[in-house]
Amino acid sequence: MFERLTGTATFNLLTKGLDVSSKRHSVISNNIANVNTPLFKRQIVTFEDQMAKVFDGKIDIVGRREDDRHIPIGESNYMNVDPVTIKDRIHVMRNDKNNVDIDVEMSDLAKNTMTYQIHSTRLASMFAQLNDIISRGGKS
């Protein structure tokens, strides 16, 4: 019934954006909690680059998957692009082999929180529209 609103690309992308921001918040929190842990290596969440490639159609090779257990090669459908957590083991600039830069993490945290709020505000206004239609529909 509501597929024309809830099944649109905008809706799906906003939902995905919330998922990604939520996961990224966990990862950034973990980096900050371990800012004084020797040998700790920071984690980062990558998502936007892969998503941009899908939208620009710049995927080189896409492997056709006939089974869920197949290893995905490339991705052509934006709904299947998932956030990927990777560990940065290369860049180390501290004596205790920890590579958390608190300035980078705090600015990433601020950016991530704002992104989350933008997505949730947009989503809320889409539901507000739907509410409006339901409550005022048929009335002049």
Add this chain to the structure above:
Amino acid sequence: MSIFRGIDISASGLTAERLRMDVISNNIANVNTTRTEDGEPFRRKMAIFQARHAYGQRPYMDRINPQEPGKGVRVTAIMEDMSPFKMEYEPNHPDADSEGYIRRPNINIVHEMVDMITATRAYEANVTCINSAKDMTNSALNISSRG
């Protein structure tokens, strides 16, 4: 995945930094202590931090599937600094040895002060994280509210 996981992770950071602050305060309080229960001067203590990975008792899983963010930090041990005591010539002190030297704790007060600043700043960073998590959860709650 719990919506409060971010807060739990930062809370582990708060606990660890507060414990480190307690250890540092104890070091500063005992900077002149020449007697402890085992007869030695006070030894400087250090909180040892360890990252908590996502898989509890199965650390190898972290290599197999590194997708999960860790679960924060914990203090695994409070260990003693085994560096030598400071020797001072003070023959009138009751704890002085036969040659007139007294052993004082191996605590450098400047070092402790710097550690205290890092602990405070790390604590504040974790508080900021918790506040961000609260803002995010609040804005998610507003998705379904009317008006």
